[in-house]
Amino acid sequence: MSSTMSHPQNQAMEPVGIGAGALTGHDVHREAPKGPQGLPPSNFYAPFRPKEIAGAVALIGYLVVLCAVWAAMMIFGDWAIVGLFRVLGASLPAAELWGNAIANILFVVLAFVMLLATLLTMGERKWSAFIQDRIGPNRARLPGLKNHAFWGIPHILADVGKMMTKEEVVPAMGNQTLFHLAPAIAFAPAVILFAVIPLSPDFTLWGEHLHIGVAPHLNQGLLYIFAIASIGVLGTSLGGWASNNKYGLLGAMRASAQMISYEVTLGLTLVGLMLIFGTLRLDSMMSQQTGHLFGFLPNWGVFYQPLAIVAYFAAASAEIKRAPFDLPEGDSEIVGYFIEYSGLKFGIYMIGEFVEVVVFAGLFTTLFFGGYHLPWGEGWLAGHLGPTWLAGLQVLTFLAKTVFFCWLSLAVRWTYPRFRYDQVMNLGWKLLLPASIANVALTGVVILAGGMHGAAIMGIVELVILLAWVVGAVGVRRSGKETLLPTESAAASEHG
Amino acid sequence: MPIDTVTIREPDYGPRERLYLRELVRGLLITSRHFFRNLFGERDLNSEVGERQGANLIATVSYPEERRAYPPGYRGMHRLVPREDGKPRCVACYMCATVCPAQCIYIEAGEYDQEGIEKYPTRFEIDELRCIVCGFCVEACPKDAIRMDTGTHSPAVLSRPLATFDKEALLKGPAVSHPTDAITYGKSRRGEPLKH
Numbered sequence: 120m121s122s123t124m125s126h127p128q129n130q131a132m133e134p135v136g137i138g139a140g141a142l143t144g145h146d147v148h149r150e151a152p153k154g155p156q157g158l159p160p161s162n163f164y165a166p167f168r169p170k171e172i173a174g175a176v177a178l179i180g181y182l183v184v185l186c187a188v189w190a191a192m193m194i195f196g197d198w199a200i201v202g203l204f205r206v207l208g209a210s211l212p213a214a215e216l217w218g219n220a221i222a223n224i225l226f227v228v229l230a231f232v233m234l235l236a237t238l239l240t241m242g243e244r245k246w247s248a249f250i251q252d253r254i255g256p257n258r259a260r261l262p263g264l265k266n267h268a269f270w271g272i273p274h275i276l277a278d279v280g281k282m283m284t285k286e287e288v289v290p291a292m293g294n295q296t297l298f299h300l301a302p303a304i305a306f307a308p309a310v311i312l313f314a315v316i317p318l319s320p321d322f323t324l325w326g327e328h329l330h331i332g333v334a335p336h337l338n339q340g341l342l343y344i345f346a347i348a349s350i351g352v353l354g355t356s357l358g359g360w361a362s363n364n365k366y367g368l369l370g371a372m373r374a375s376a377q378m379i380s381y382e383v384t385l386g387l388t389l390v391g392l393m394l395i396f397g398t399l400r401l402d403s404m405m406s407q408q409t410g411h412l413f414g415f416l417p418n419w420g421v422f423y424q425p426l427a428i429v430a431y432f433a434a435a436s437a438e439i440k441r442a443p444f445d446l447p448e449g450d451s452e453i454v455g456y457f458i459e460y461s462g463l464k465f466g467i468y469m470i471g472e473f474v475e476v477v478v479f480a481g482l483f484t485t486l487f488f489g490g491y492h493l494p495w496g497e498g499w500l501a502g503h504l505g506p507t508w509l510a511g512l513q514v515l516t517f518l519a520k521t522v523f524f525c526w527l528s529l530a531v532r533w534t535y536p537r538f539r540y541d542q543v544m545n546l547g548w549k550l551l552l553p554a555s556i557a558n559v560a561l562t563g564v565v566i567l568a569g570g571m572h573g574a575a576i577m578g579i580v581e582l583v584i585l586l587a588w589v590v591g592a593v594g595v596r597r598s599g600k601e602t603l604l605p606t607e608s609a610a611a612s613e614h615g
Numbered sequence: 616m617p618i619d620t621v622t623i624r625e626p627d628y629g630p631r632e633r634l635y636l637r638e639l640v641r642g643l644l645i646t647s648r649h650f651f652r653n654l655f656g657e658r659d660l661n662s663e664v665g666e667r668q669g670a671n672l673i674a675t676v677s678y679p680e681e682r683r684a685y686p687p688g689y690r691g692m693h694r695l696v697p698r699e700d701g702k703p704r705c706v707a708c709y710m711c712a713t714v715c716p717a718q719c720i721y722i723e724a725g726e727y728d729q730e731g732i733e734k735y736p737t738r739f740e741i742d743e744l745r746c747i748v749c750g751f752c753v754e755a756c757p758k759d760a761i762r763m764d765t766g767t768h769s770p771a772v773l774s775r776p777l778a779t780f781d782k783e784a785l786l787k788g789p790a791v792s793h794p795t796d797a798i799t800y801g802k803s804r805r806g807e808p809l810k811h
């Protein structure tokens with residue numbers, strides 16, 4: 120028994136004796152652990168089996184069908200409500216204005232954003248479990264369906280029940296009004312931010328002129344986003360301050376400093392897009408992202424502004440206060456600005472975070488990844504199916520892209536460790552901000568010199584450099600072996 | 616003897632390390648690899664986790680539904696070993712009760728009236744809640760009459776008295792006989808086991 124239990128460290132120690140390597144433990148890290156404990160499981164590199172591939176295809180199929188049902192619900196709901204206004208005797212422009220607005224508030228903001236955010240609360244727990252080789256929540260069952268865990272979705276109901284029935288503790292010495300108001304102030308901007316995002320172009324269904332998206336024709340689309348997004352910091356800082364708790368206040372301070380710092384970057388990264396598309400309106404940005412660059416690349420923002428994408432993604436993660444930028448919460452150090460909140464108010468903060476994830480995924484899709492546009496074949500589809508069907512497919516595309524970027528945001532959250540506070544500030548002010556300013560300057564110069572075409576070439580060159588950097592083809596290779604940690608390589612060179 | 620010291624220099628990060636874009640992407644690829652393997656791979660329920668097949672990397676054994684077999688030598692619930700005729704091998708010698716550090720074995724001895732037969736327990740109770748599962752009783756027993764080889768652990772109970780198991784509950788499992796049994800349990804002069 121004892122021979123099989125021997126720790127890898129002992130094995131490394133014995134032959135070396137009391138050498139420097141053994142004392143500092145560098146040898147221990149350099150060799151792969153020998154015992155059965157340290158080895159990866161036998162199936163670590165196993166390929167997918169055919170039935171697993173079939174299962175994967177089926178799962179993706181389910182997801183597409185789900186998004187299609189969602190899209191159909193939006194489109195037909197919109198049509199029905201506009202029709203209802205017509206039947207009730209409204210004039211045509213009024214019916215289209217109010218019908219579209221109300222239907223989109225119902226179906227886009229409530230049924231899509233809220234529902235997706237709710238699903239993401241479970242998605243985060245389940246996906247993080249998969250990332251960490253765990254099963255994740257699977258114990259809550261629906262009545263009568265005791266044998267199926269439904270991927271943990273019944274846990275959402277249990278969570279809601281828990282939040283609603285929990286005792287609400289209100290700190291006696293806090294500011295009562297602000298304490299009750301703060302969750303709403305934090306939550307509302309997140310929801311209404313989605314209003315300007317277009318989910319489809321304008322189209323006609325059975326005689327009604329429809330569009331999916333509450334107010335995509337807003338002239339000041341991007342400014343609206345900046346304005347509303349910066350209100351969010353009020354909710355968190357007021358919440359932390361009003362709860363009269365030092366940890367809450369600390370979280371609020373961190374939140375306000377971080378969010379205000381990164382708002383600058385967030386704004387500046389999008390200036391490049393404004394220069395390229397020459398507009399603040401999201402719907403006209405959309406209509407410019409159709410077609411192809413050089414005949415085959417989708418004409419998306421990603422190919423004009425790759426630098427801005429990296430900066431925007433970091434700044435957006437900081438803006439929605441999720442790891443690696445979750446210092447305002449920092450569950451393990453200070454519980455954060457919502458430390459005194461309980462019950463449904465805490466739930467609102469919690470779901471607000473996921474609403475922000477959805478909203479920023481939607482914005483990311485809209486600004487950089489062509490929004491509702493399919494990458495290829497739109498002209499062919501428009502010719503063969505007609506614009507209405509194409510619009511339906513485009514809503515579906517938008518939903519799929521948004522869900523994907525939600526997933527990416529969550530994967531980022533579960534991959535990187537939390538920054539230290541000075542690192543956050545250094546990254547924001549010393550790296551991202553200069554980079555985004557340089558990006559704006561560069562974009563401006565290139566557009567003046569070469570127009571849209573020049574901007575596209577610049578973007579693609581940038582993208583190639585970034586990709587090459589990531590793949591490791593350029594950049595100075597560190598001397599020594601790649602596998603050594605920096606401290607180890609220093610120690611190794613010390614001792615030859 | 617002077618001790619070797621190691622001076623660890625601050626690592627010299629170039630712009631490439633500072634931006635760590637490549638490392639970010641690599642990290643993301645690792646986590647998404649695990650994610651997709653576990654999402655699409657079918658979970659193998661083999662209780663030997665190291666031998667699981669397929670792309671799924673989840674190593675969990677969801678306990679009440681899936682169970683791992685206990686290893687050989689696992690000290691499980693006690694049992695009183697029966698003789699070939701179904702009576703306990705125990706001769707009520709109190710050795711186990713004496714050695715038990717938790718004082719959780721209670722024995723009352725009785726005596727058979729027939730000639731040539733040793734004592735037997737009229738009561739034999741083990742309080743499994745007090746038992747510390749040390750296995751001393753098994754080693755102390757001169758007659759191999761108590762064993763912990765049932766391969767189960769003591770079950771969860773709803774009240775304390777239910778965790779005290781009596782002779783009838785403990786007497787189970789395969790019978791055991793030893794060549795020396797004749798000396799202990801007695802044989803008639805004609806070589807047949809005595810009827811009790």
Ligand code: SF4
Nearest residue numbers: 715746747749750752
């Ligand atoms: S295992 Fe140890 S504690 Fe339990 S009954 Fe036997 S001697 Fe007593």
Ligand code: SF4
Nearest residue numbers: 705706708709711756
């Ligand atoms: S030591 Fe063995 S024979 Fe003696 S009382 Fe205990 S179980 Fe019975």
